[in-house]
Amino acid sequence: MERKEWPLWEVFVRSRNGLDHKHCGSVHAPDARLALQVARDVYTRRQEGVSIWVVQADHIVASDPDAKPELFDPAEDKIYRHPTFYKLPDEVNHM
Amino acid sequence: MYTQALDLPQQNPEGRPPSLAENPAWQAEFDAKIDAGGFIEPKDWMPEAYRKTLVRQISQHAHSEIVGMLPEGNWISRAPTLKRKAILLAKVQDEGGHGLYLYAAAETLGVSRDKLTDALLSGRAKYSSIFNYPTLSWADVGVIGWLVDGAAIMNQIPLCKCSYGPYARAMVRICKEESFHQRQGFDALLQLMQGTEAQREMVQDAVNRWWWPSIMMFGPHDSDSTHTGQNTRWGIKRISNDDLRQKFIDATVKQAEVLGVTLPDPELKWNEQRGHYDFGRIDWEEFWNVVNGHGQCNVDRLAARRKAWDDGAWVREAAMAHADKAARRAQAAA
Numbered sequence A: 001m002e003r004k005e006w007p008l009w010e011v012f013v014r015s016r017n018g019l020d021h022k023h024c025g026s027v028h029a030p031d032a033r034l035a036l037q038v039a040r041d042v043y044t045r046r047q048e049g050v051s052i053w054v055v056q057a058d059h060i061v062a063s064d065p066d067a068k069p070e071l072f073d074p075a076e077d078k079i080y081r082h083p084t085f086y087k088l089p090d091e092v093n094h095m
Numbered sequence B: 001m002y003t004q005a006l007d008l009p010q011q012n013p014e015g016r017p018p019s020l021a022e023n024p025a026w027q028a029e030f031d032a033k034i035d036a037g038g039f040i041e042p043k044d045w046m047p048e049a050y051r052k053t054l055v056r057q058i059s060q061h062a063h064s065e066i067v068g069m070l071p072e073g074n075w076i077s078r079a080p081t082l083k084r085k086a087i088l089l090a091k092v093q094d095e096g097g098h099g100l101y102l103y104a105a106a107e108t109l110g111v112s113r114d115k116l117t118d119a120l121l122s123g124r125a126k127y128s129s130i131f132n133y134p135t136l137s138w139a140d141v142g143v144i145g146w147l148v149d150g151a152a153i154m155n156q157i158p159l160c161k162c163s164y165g166p167y168a169r170a171m172v173r174i175c176k177e178e179s180f181h182q183r184q185g186f187d188a189l190l191q192l193m194q195g196t197e198a199q200r201e202m203v204q205d206a207v208n209r210w211w212w213p214s215i216m217m218f219g220p221h222d223s224d225s226t227h228t229g230q231n232t233r234w235g236i237k238r239i240s241n242d243d244l245r246q247k248f249i250d251a252t253v254k255q256a257e258v259l260g261v262t263l264p265d266p267e268l269k270w271n272e273q274r275g276h277y278d279f280g281r282i283d284w285e286e287f288w289n290v291v292n293g294h295g296q297c298n299v300d301r302l303a304a305r306r307k308a309w310d311d312g313a314w315v316r317e318a319a320m321a322h323a324d325k326a327a328r329r330a331q332a333a334a
C-alpha cells in the first residue's frame, strides 16, 4: 500500500540562553507539535538545550552551492572591511 | 554502537569505481576538497559512487543501532535493580537515537526513510553481525557495554572526521554518548565480580561468548577487504580494520585484568618486538555465516523489527490523518 511518509523537519537547538539556535539534525513527524516532541527525545536527552525550533524541511530556502563564487567571492578582495587592514602607530594599534 | 566494517564484496553489488566522466571539472574540485581535509556537504556535487557508498554505509550503521536495541532490550524487564534498569533504558534509548541521527544523515543524500526501512525489513540491507548473537544472562548486558560498545567506539572515533559533513557531525554526537555505554557496562561487571562465585562465573561465561564476535566487528583483515583503498581515498575510512582491531585488543587486555576475567584466547600475549599483543586466528567462517544470515538470531531480529513496524502502522497513519485534518480545518477557518 502506498503510504504517505511523515514530513521531514529540521531541528535547531539553543544550548543555553545567550547562544544562537544551532542546527543539529532532522526528524520525521506528522505535525509541528509532534516534531517538537520527537526533537526533544532525539536531540536533548542530556540537557543539550533550553529551546528548540523545528522547521519543515520543504520550507527552508537554501543557496545553491554552485552559486558560491558569485555569492561569496565578491567579498574576498574587500579586505578593508576588516580591522586588521589598518596599520596604526604602535601606541594606538590596540584600538 | 554500532558500526562494523562492512565494506565487503558480497554486500556491494552496486558498488563501482567513481565515474570520472561524470564531470571532470567537478571531480577535480571534489578531489581537491577531500585532499585538503575538507568536508562535502549535502548539496555539493559528488561522484555517484561516493554517494552510493555513503548511503550504504550510513544506513547499515543506522540499521545496526536500531537492531542493536534488541539484544539488550531483552533484559530491561529483568534488570536486577531499579538503578540498573534505569541505566539500561537510557542506554537502549541512546541506541535508538543513534539510529535516528544516522537515518537523518543518510536522507541528506537523497534517499527516503521509508526506502531505508524497507531495505532492512526485507533483508536486503546488512547490519552489524554482532547483534545476531543471543543475550543469555544479565552479565551479557555488561559485557556488551564493555566489549561491543568498546569496539564500536574504536570504529567510530575516526568517522567523526569523515569527509561527509552530516555523517561526521552525527558521529561526533554519537561518540559523546558511547563513553557512557562502555563505562556502565564495565561498572555492572565490576559489581558482579565482587559478588558470589556463581556471579563471577556468569561474567566469565559471557566474556567467553562475546570476545571473538567483538573482535570480528572490525571486519575482515586488510588483505581481504576490497573497498578499503577507495574509501580511504574518499576520506570515509581513516584507519584500517586490522589497526583498529589491534588497538582495541591492546586496550582491552588491561581492562580484563582489572576486572579479573580471562580473555578466551590462549595465544593472546604481549609481543615486545611489535609493541602489541599477538592474538589467535579469527574464525572467519563463523563471521561470514552470521553476516550472510545464518547466525543464531538473524531470523528473530528481523522478525522483531518487522513486527514493530507492522504494529506501529496504525499509529503512523492515524497521526498523519489527524495532522492532515487539522491542516484542512485551519485552512478553512482562515
Ligand SMILES: [Fe+2]
Binding pocket: B001, B002, B065, B094, B095, B098, B174
Ligand atoms: Fe550506538
Ligand SMILES: [Fe+2]
Binding pocket: B001, B002, B095, B149, B152, B178, B181
Ligand atoms: Fe552504544
